[in-house]
Amino acid sequence: MRRIIKPTIVIILLVVGAMIFLTTVGNNKTQAEECSGVPPIGDSIHFVPLFSSAPPISQSAAVQTATANSSVDVSGAEITNAQFVSFSDDARGKANSIGDDDSIVLDYQNVPAWVVTFCGVHPPMFLPFDSNDPRMTSLRTAQTHEWNVVVNAQTGTVMEEYSIR
Amino acid sequence: MKQTLQLHVSALMAMIGVALGLAFIWVGWVPKPLYANGPCQRPTFNFVGTSFDTAVAVYGASVDLNSRQPLLCNGVNTTSASAVWGEIASNTNCGWAQVGYVKFPKLAIKVYSEYNQQDCVITNQSVYKLVVWGTGQNGTHTYQVRFKPGKHLARFWYDSFPIGVTPFDPGAAWGPQPWGRKWTGETHDNGDDMPGSAASPVFFTNLRYMNCAACAWVDPGIPANVNDLPARYGLQQDAGSSFRIWTK
Numbered sequence: 001m002r003r004i005i006k007p008t009i010v011i012i013l014l015v016v017g018a019m020i021f022l023t024t025v026g027n028n029k030t031q032a033e034e035c036s037g038v039p040p041i042g043d044s045i046h047f048v049p050l051f052s053s054a055p056p057i058s059q060s061a062a063v064q065t066a067t068a069n070s071s072v073d074v075s076g077a078e079i080t081n082a083q084f085v086s087f088s089d090d091a092r093g094k095a096n097s098i099g100d101d102d103s104i105v106l107d108y109q110n111v112p113a114w115v116v117t118f119c120g121v122h123p124p125m126f127l128p129f130d131s132n133d134p135r136m137t138s139l140r141t142a143q144t145h146e147w148n149v150v151v152n153a154q155t156g157t158v159m160e161e162y163s164i165r
Numbered sequence: 166m167k168q169t170l171q172l173h174v175s176a177l178m179a180m181i182g183v184a185l186g187l188a189f190i191w192v193g194w195v196p197k198p199l200y201a202n203g204p205c206q207r208p209t210f211n212f213v214g215t216s217f218d219t220a221v222a223v224y225g226a227s228v229d230l231n232s233r234q235p236l237l238c239n240g241v242n243t244t245s246a247s248a249v250w251g252e253i254a255s256n257t258n259c260g261w262a263q264v265g266y267v268k269f270p271k272l273a274i275k276v277y278s279e280y281n282q283q284d285c286v287i288t289n290q291s292v293y294k295l296v297v298w299g300t301g302q303n304g305t306h307t308y309q310v311r312f313k314p315g316k317h318l319a320r321f322w323y324d325s326f327p328i329g330v331t332p333f334d335p336g337a338a339w340g341p342q343p344w345g346r347k348w349t350g351e352t353h354d355n356g357d358d359m360p361g362s363a364a365s366p367v368f369f370t371n372l373r374y375m376n377c378a379a380c381a382w383v384d385p386g387i388p389a390n391v392n393d394l395p396a397r398y399g400l401q402q403d404a405g406s407s408f409r410i411w412t413k
Contacts, residue, residue: 154397
């Protein structure tokens with residue numbers, strides 16, 4: 001009888017251990033996916049990696065700048081990405097007057113930049129609901145998890161910051 | 166011997182603490198709070214301004230806001246925030262396009278825009294974005310969001326600076342008109358201050374909306390009648406649809 005019980009206990013322990021391991025791995029993957037820093041399709045922000053150029057601002061300097069200047073508290077957050085890119089934002093710029101779409105001159109087109117992505121951050125959301133609206137409950141508990149800080153790779157200044165989901 | 170030494174060290178530390186305390190009292194130095202008068206009490210959302218109104222078709226919302234630095238209940242509490250904004254939204258209010266300025270626990274006020282395509286629970290499949298832009302400048306500035314059916318997007322403006330667009334067509338994502346409109350201050354903790362004080366409030370002036378794509382901007386004619394914390398926040402209706410808010 002003992003010959004049967006012992007291996008069974010070992011097998012059960014191995015299965016439970018494997019389940020816990022796989023569950024943990026799965027969660028990490030989800031977290032990483034949540035903090036991919038990839039803007040929605042069609043968003044004004046888009047960028048492509050730069051591989052050949054040597055940026056005047058190093059990756060470590062960019063991370064330091066992003067951490068120190070982030071509008072959202074990123075202390076303790078994991079940095080999941082610090083990518084040297086050619087950065088464009090097809091929305092931000094200057095126009096002759098408010099609402100004059102045709103005169104817009106864009107600020108950022110193919111600018112060498114570092115996109116630094118912090119994961120595990122909880123940037124506030126600004127919700128439109130009245131506070132007694134029951135939908136507040138679900139949205140209050142919903143979180144965005146990443147915060148992206150774009151640092152100009154030539155000047156070292158912060159260009160913009162954003163969170164996406 | 167060891168216990169005696171520990172006792173002496175503890176006594177010494179206590180004496181240093183008492184001495185420092187007496188010294189601070191002697192020179193009249195009391196640490197000033199770097200945060201709002203209200204302590205962090207309960208993370209919640211508080212609004213002061215207009216209610217969400219869906220009475221008419223809405224293609225744009227605009228407001229002039231003067232810049233004021235609000236204090237937050239805790240300098241490092243990531244749930245704290247204070248903002249003032251205007252928006253257009255779907256009739257269900259689950260999709261929105263919003264623009265204004267915000268104070269996070271860190272740094273100065275920032276101009277921001279935020280959109281959500283159409284999802285009352287933000288998930289990985291949602292199309293949501295919050296972007297902050299530069300430091301809010303002193304003075305009064307116009308914050309505007311406008312739906313452009315011909316371009317299939319809504320565009321956000323800070324004065325003559327376009328600061329963002331929606332990556333989706335609100336006309337397709339939000340369903341038929343009438344949509345909604347709202348102008349308000351918002352805090353994320355009962356202890357956070359709204360921008361503005363009684364002596365120097367935040368003025369919501371030139372409230373305007375468009376009720377067709379090619380229409381002129383007009384006064385919405387809706388009252389500012391929402392104040393979630395009247396004991397802490399002030400609200401006063403001014404001429405037309407203008408109003409002011411402050412922290413008491």
